[in-house]
Amino acid sequence: MAEAALISGLLSNLAPLIKDEFSLFWSFKKEVQKLSSTLTSISAVLEDAERKKDKDKQTEDWLRKLKDVAYEVRDIMDDRTYKDLRLQVKRHNASSSTRIKVTNSITHPFISTWTRLKVGHKIKDVQEKFNQISLERQTLSLRESIHDKFTSRWRETISLSSCNKVYGRDMEKKKIIDILVNNTSGDCADKKLSILPIVGIGGLGKTTLAQTVFNDEEITNHFKTKIWVCVSDEFDIQLVMKAILEEKAEARLEELQKKVREKLSGKRYLIVLDDVWNENVEAWDQLRSILDCGSNGAFVLTTTRKKKVARIMETIEHFQISLLSDEDCWLLFEERAFMCGTPKTPNFVDIGKEIAKKCKGVPLVAKTLGSQLGFKSNINEWCKIRDNEVWDISQNGESDLMSILRLSYYDLPYDLRICFVFCAIFPKDAEIEKMRLIQLWMAHGLIPTVKNQEVEDTGNEIWKELYWRSFFQDEKSDQYGIYETCKMHDLMHDLAQSIMKNECYTLDANNSSDGLKREIRHLTVMVDDFVKKSVHSLKKIEGLHSLMLNGRDVDGKQTFLSVLKEFPALRVLELNCDMPVVNYLVEYERL
Template sequence: MADAALISGLLSNLAPLIKDKFSLFWSFKEEVQKLSSTLSSISAVLEDAERKNVQEKDKQTEDWLRKLKDVAYEVRDIMDECTFEDLRLQVNRRNASSSTLIQVTNSITRPFSIPMTRLKVGHKIKDVQKKLDQISSERHKFHLRESIPDKFASSWRESMSLSSCKQVYGREEEKKKIIDILVNNTSGACVDKKLSVLPIVGIGGLGKTTLAQTVFNDEEIDKHFETKIWVCVSDEFDIKLVIKAILEEKAESCLEELQKKVRKRLSGKKYLIVLDDVWNEDVNAWDQLRSILDCGSNGAFVLTTTRKKNVAEIMETIPHFELSSLSQDDGWLLFEERAFVHGKQKPPHFINIGKEISRKCKGVPLVTKVLGSQLQSNCDENEWYRIRDSEIWEISQNENLILSILRLSYYDLPYHLRRCFVFCAIFPRNAEIEKERLIQLWMAHDLLPTVKNQEMEDIGNTIWNELCRRSFFQDEKFDQSGNEICKMHDFMHDLSESVMKDECYKLDANSSSDGLKRKIRHVTVMDDEFVKNSVRSLKKIEGLQSLIFLNVTSATDMQIFLRALKELPTLRVLELTLIRDNRFSQLLDLQLGDQYSKIFRNFR
């Protein structure tokens, strides 16, 4: 999907960049002025183009937006190339001997005086101008109208505090039943089995993980079980990864060694392991994991959460617990908490509309929270009616309905929040996202708006807080090192991927480098074999901007990759995580220019 928020960010950043670096383009004065003028006129109709694309599902407008996005990236790449050339010449000047100082100084004041360089840049500017002229003429054919300045500009918040204590509504009875099963084994299950398995089943967004968390952290559970372990499984059911999560190990080991370690840790103990978000339908894979874990004392338990009944039936030794929707009363309490500011009087007509909206949420907590947060402190009665009367409620399938509702809330976000949120599609599902790291990534890609008298880090912090407040991020907490982290719900991750599907690609053991298409902008590599076998395939990507390696297993692999860097001139972010005997070595500092942020990642 070609999203107007991404395009708006590109266009809004290009204008000041062209102005700031105009001296570099003195040889192309007229061409650059025309380029800037064309970009400004196209930017004025973005909002109307998005309305046609989203509300009217106009395919021609969607194609127009996609072409505009591609050309905007091309223009930015030209700006980056010119800026890099300027920086390179400045370095040469600092390093020059006195005998060559005058010659180098002349090159810097006229960086495109070299005929070949000037010819190359001139052709690129001419080429993108031709494409922009075509795009500009098409906007008249589509009857796109100019809009008022970004309607979201006034929604910028200086600060936002987040409550660390959020009440869970309508799950006390379910929590009590599950604790009773875990502690007293009241399910009627066969007691001669050492390891009992109880799955919690329900559609996405229903609160399975939240319920499991309240059970896991209950005082009675703390007293009953000797050991408690939480494992987020998600899409890939990898036995080695599950066991390593139980052991809290990162170093590579064979399965035989891992199973010995985990059995040594759990043997004879009454333990509780939560396997959250299981999708595995392979009976043999589950039987293998169960046989490894079946070493505790009587009363050892595995509590799992899953969306699929057939997955639950593979694992269960106790009939699965099917989670129901919230009651209308509990759904309203959750909506009320999110939509209305505490301590302020609630206008009766807003309460009535709010109750109608909360009923339409069908007791799904994620939808209720997101819509309630969207309407928080919104005094525009028409906006409340718009949500209540939206056609999205007519969608029949539950999970399609949830995604459609979340998409409605997404399009309600200001452009700067939208582009920062969808960028998070680069992270693997269920990843813990570190705030400081994410803000650096936003800065490196020029996703943050400029706010007078504010540092970029402070602006990024405000955006983080706002996305948390609106429930686009969840599970905010501080890790053991004191870093603030969060997660994205699966549906939120699906939403970000649906917007960024043409720009993001994740390479793991189940994917292929064949999927690295020319228009991909961000690549996350989770398979170290890629470094050895396919790293040079990256050069076919024309505008690669982010490259994140999560599991580089040796310094040799890293060197192979670094040699390929010269093929990636548009790269803005490089992250390498070197896993080596659990020891941390020095940070990688890659600085690609004065307008780029430095991105640091640990080698470990």
């Protein structure tokens, strides 16, 4: 199911469309005004609904109903747009004797009584559905216009690591210490204050790595003053300075600034700013000017999930933290899983190693799953974890992983959220062509309109923003340095999939047509002999928007194309083949 980002995007596009299209319907003007008003009141509570839905089944169901009706209205709009375009083509091609008649049809749409009645009934039907949804909203106690960001006290960090042993980070730790102590970069030899950011997705161990560096004996001997500051999502200069001074009392900014400079002046200090999200260059420059009072060799070490934030802060190129090896994931998992008496038999060890591989190099997953299974001595429970997706656990409240990943997701503006979750349509580990992705976003109307800017340029900015925020990785560029492809970390893909839920489906050897449901909007088909028998099962999908056919079986593709008329809401048809399709597309009026 698409979350509030998708629904909000739909509703924001629907409101002006409804006014533009149906204001010509004088007999339905009152209904149109009611519908627009209802959309506005519903949109105001979407942010709160999205935050509550994971813990409240009623809210989740409410969002699902709202999404279905929003899609229904968009399909009505699409149909109206198609018919307008068709009339324009007819007018262009019409003979002079018929041109006036066609022109009148365009100038006065819905002029036939039958069309007026048909569309009018659709408007009233949609209005009734939205009215019911609006009534249900009142029972959910949803708040309007939520402006405060997510803040989680449990994410406040300290300089001491909670890990008994840190696995797989010895080389990275050594490299960072070498930079801090010897300043081997050379890029900042003439600067008093050096800044080195550590960058990586949530759960990868940035804070843990910074903690091990901070508490290393060589670092303690080198820096006479060491300070740890947990910044988190709210970048407040006063709070940072109060943390540096270890003060809680209220004080003016000027007074705090003076005290900080007195404490740090002329000293070779190390300050760790953990979990930085700030993208305000001026705010960072202000803090840096305050801190830039130490001796040569003074250092600020930061951790952040965003490359964009790292670029703002760094005087030394940021340090990209790597994934753990399967062996290191296993060692971390093993430490937790057998801590509470679970027998370390060959069966448990073999299953545990399989689970460790599923952690995909992210230590938080290995640690969390190991901790959970440490209290389960039934091997069936281990098998259940091995065979389930990671977030199936977090949805039951037994893992912190999804909370961390969702924190990054909630930090995105709506436009970026909806574009990110759309990427669930791609298979895991797929190499995603940037231009293809932008074109898909465009086809589904996901890119917002920006004045005096081409849609493709806006889409490119969205792509770059998602990349800087570590939602994309493994990017490749051409000879001119322009990004062409990227990938998604498995956990990021799973996050998108967990949000989209039943909207994306891949029909292949591992997933039969039995999994096809009416909620599916985006379908990828790996065409071969077996799917030809299941093609008519597609008819159970009521609102398919994307159909992507892959494989070499041309006959199988022809079979799928023969049922295109069953999908009037289709926006994307992608054929990875060289087969002739004109005969099929001629019969499909919407493409």
